[in-house]
Amino acid sequence: xxxxxxxxxxxxxxxxxxxxxxxxxxxxxxxxxxxxxxxxxxxxxxxxxxxxxxxxxxxxxxxxxxxxxxxxxxxxxxxxx
Numbered sequence: 001x002x003x004x005x006x007x008x009x010x011x012x013x014x015x016x017x018x019x020x021x022x023x024x025x026x027x028x029x030x031x032x033x034x035x036x037x038x039x040x041x042x043x044x045x046x047x048x049x050x051x052x053x054x055x056x057x058x059x060x061x062x063x064x065x066x067x068x069x070x071x072x073x074x075x076x077x078x079x080x081x
Contacts (some may be wrong), residue, residue: 018072018079025068035060 030036035057042054065081072079 018056018076021067022072025071026065027065030061033060033064 039054039057042051046053060074068081069079
């Protein structure tokens with residue numbers, strides 16, 4: 001069986017690697033936030049039919065994402081969301 005490798009442009013590859021790293025860091029930080037854990041518990045109750053649908057904490061998540069973006073820029077100069 002022949003192995004076929006698809007070459008991605010370096011910029012796209014870097015962008016994909018950054019996206020994966022950012023996602024891991026976002027999730028790591030989110031799970032340290034009491035408000036996010038509470039949201040996830042409320043979401044699970046909603047999915048089980050035991051509670052009303054919780055409001056997604058947009059502002060808090062956006063603030064955390066700005067912090068992670070700053071962290072990414074400190075590691076990778078020129079990083080853009």
